[in-house]
Amino acid sequence: MRRQLAVFGVAVLAAAASVLMFVRPADAAVGLHISGTNIVEANGQRFVMRGVNHPHVWFTGQTRAFADIKALGANTVRVVLGSGKRWGPSTDVAQVIALCKQNRLICVLEVHDTTGYGEEGAAASLDEAVTYWISQKSALVGQENHVVINIGNEPIGNQNAGQWTAATTAAIQRMRTNGFEHLLMVDGPNWGQDWQYVMRDNAQTILNADSQRNTVLSIHMYAVFNTAASIVDYLNRFQANGWPLVIGEFGWRFNSGEVDHDTILAEANARGLGYLAWSWSGNTDPILDMTVNFDPNQLTTWGQRIFNGANGIKATAREATIYGGGTPTSSPPVTTPPVTTPPVTTPPVTTPPVTTPPPSSGACTAAYSVLGQWPGGFQGDVRVTAGSAAIRGWTVTLTFPSGQTVNQAWNATVTSSGATATARNVSYNGSLGAGASTTFGFIGSWNGTNGAPTLSCSAT
Template sequence: MKKMLSVAGAALLTALAAVFAFGQPAHAAAGFSVSNGRLYDANGTEFVMRGVNHAHTWYPQQTSSFANIKALGANTVRVVLGSGDRWTKNSAADVANVISLCKANRLICVLEVHDTTGYGEDGAATTLARATDYWLSIADVLKGQEKYVIVNIGNEPFGNQGYSAWTTDTSNAIKRLRAGGLTHTIMVDGPNWGQDWSFTMRDNAGTVFNADPQRNTVFSIHMYGVFDTAAEISDYLGRFRSAGLPIVVGEFGFNHSDGNPDEDAIMSYSQANGIGYLGWSWSGNGGGVEYLDMTTGFNPAQLTSWGQRIFNGANGIAATAREASVFAGSSPSPTTSPTPTTSPSPTTSPSPTTPPTTTPPPAGGCTATYTVVNSWQGGFQGEVKVTAGSAAITGWTTKWTFTNGQAVSQSWNATVSNSGSAYTARNVDYNGRLGAGASTSFGFIASWNGTNAVPAVTCAAS
């Protein structure tokens, strides 16, 4: 999270230095690209971010958050990472696993280095140059993931001092990333703790955009107390739209110690104008801003008032998010289930190599469909989809028997037990009730050796 900032006085609005017209850029290695102020996925389909921030670097054990965020409707998650300059460095292997979790849950990953927060004012913060060093050090796990990953160079890279260097430092960081072979869409945050009250980013965005040889940069404004009126919100975002420059609201809240942001205006204007937004934050806030948690203790069944607002309110995530088209036709992955960090899953999520098996339900009963979602040497991720029949059900139990010595080690969204190779999985409190034809899923991690045959699964409704 950010330092509490106090903005003294009101900054005078000024016109943009120039209005820029940008044509279609070269496609970014079959990844995301920018054209005329809009973001497009690798299929050329416009993509509007709807999601939240998740403090992965401080809570690396909370891998279920990816699936839970997806289950509430998000299409994007902005993931907090540490470069090792202020917070513990997230290793290349950990970042690879984060990407795998995003892909398994059909989420676009915005990866950001948080160590730059408030540089120039916070003595513990580091530079954009150091953040760039970090990205280049893990380039091998980023390359090839351009369809799914956006690189946010550094969170809120300047505080309220020294921010006149933002334009040069940001431009140089982009150029170094491109020279290092990264062709992803790049996201850059504004100075002034992300809120750009000085309009440094707004007035110099064209210069920074043109510094990118691929013209594939997106600008991110963080909206807290500086943006407490609808007029300020529409003016700031509207100037980027008029200039043909891509803008997203990379962070915002419903309240803050520096003032009361107008979250209704942020969400309504963004929806009306095709602008992405990512709320702060899923859970785990401290330092007096615990009220910005969307869930209590990372529990998706315990949404706070802020969580209810951003997910289920007007212009909220559930009503407006559209999944990235690059996931169309991919293997059905857990929308309510995580891949634990302890699993040695690869950075890709291949389609199932074996067809699912389905047992027909009795009238008013349920079906169970077993799928191998992902597989690696000695282990695999499985998913069972439960679908109610012609009548609603209040609970379900599935059973199957492994024939090749497979053994489940971890599971989610079901209570799983076994007697030898015979397994039983029962619903948990929040996913037992299904309307006629409705579905839910649970998942698990299991071992295998030599053969991994798909078992028949039965489903009994209650």
């Protein structure tokens, strides 16, 4: 999960690491396993994770989420579980695995209680996480084709991150001693972001600790990775050394200081790296929700980006061959990058959309709706659609009837004069093909009534 870093900018440790290629012996292959830098299935077919995180332990009744996530094209779901130290205990592991299998999803199971250990006083240790996995062994054995065990989420905070190497080594070895043959996933320290490079500089030690040579490393990318350079450099080092890696969590650039998700998606696709975006719904910070109230028919800007965007899930996911897959789950759609969706603090209030007249060739329409409303404020959404010919730019004018004002906008540049707000496209969403659409949104203020504005749309 996204965490505020307490410390940033220490000098990079220059610890030496072996550059030996990490290959699991062919005769040791049981279910999902590592071959070189790749995750492969028991039949040797490469499998690249394309999925999202689902906060199951806090929303155990949201079992429909597995089918909904699959329907949107994912091939993997990372499921949040609790050991009982802070959340849970999750005693429904068998049911969770069944839901994954019913919906043809590879199931990454993680213990969330370890988040920020050493800095977060209530956190569980990795050793306690292993104790939990041992308690659930009967549900896990025999599921190696379908299940990856992510031993503990973000297992060390920013204080004494160096303890991660020994703790992770011991956890892997204890899992193997207790008979687990699954592909294991281990998260980095620093709340998963490894900004002190402890995981990067000790990766070979961790991989060598696994007697089955069947561990994949997982980086979580949030505000530390807010530039293309930081992302590319980190991924390059793992690739150069032949270390298996997945991007187990990441957020998106909803402001200039946040993660550069476009680079993450592009680099993951180019390198064949798996990724699991955070998260389906239910965040205390709803900026990271992909759906509104777990409703797949109400994708947020972040959800649209992950599922329908360039290098997103629908464009790049391949179903695991254990389920009969091997072809794209759907055709890649055309979309535009998002900027942000501010949080809505009350349940969404939906209003009938207001739409401009049908466009002629080279023109556009604009449709307005209110996604959420609270005393004195609201979140507006406008969908701009090109006419029967492509356009290179658009301008939408909104004339409010009741004194509303626009305070903050995304995916458009908005200026206001009295009751009128004028929104113009930004660099990445002005060009639209015939019939194609994009959206922009805003936070507004109102007093008395919140009537819909009169709209006009012009195109170039």
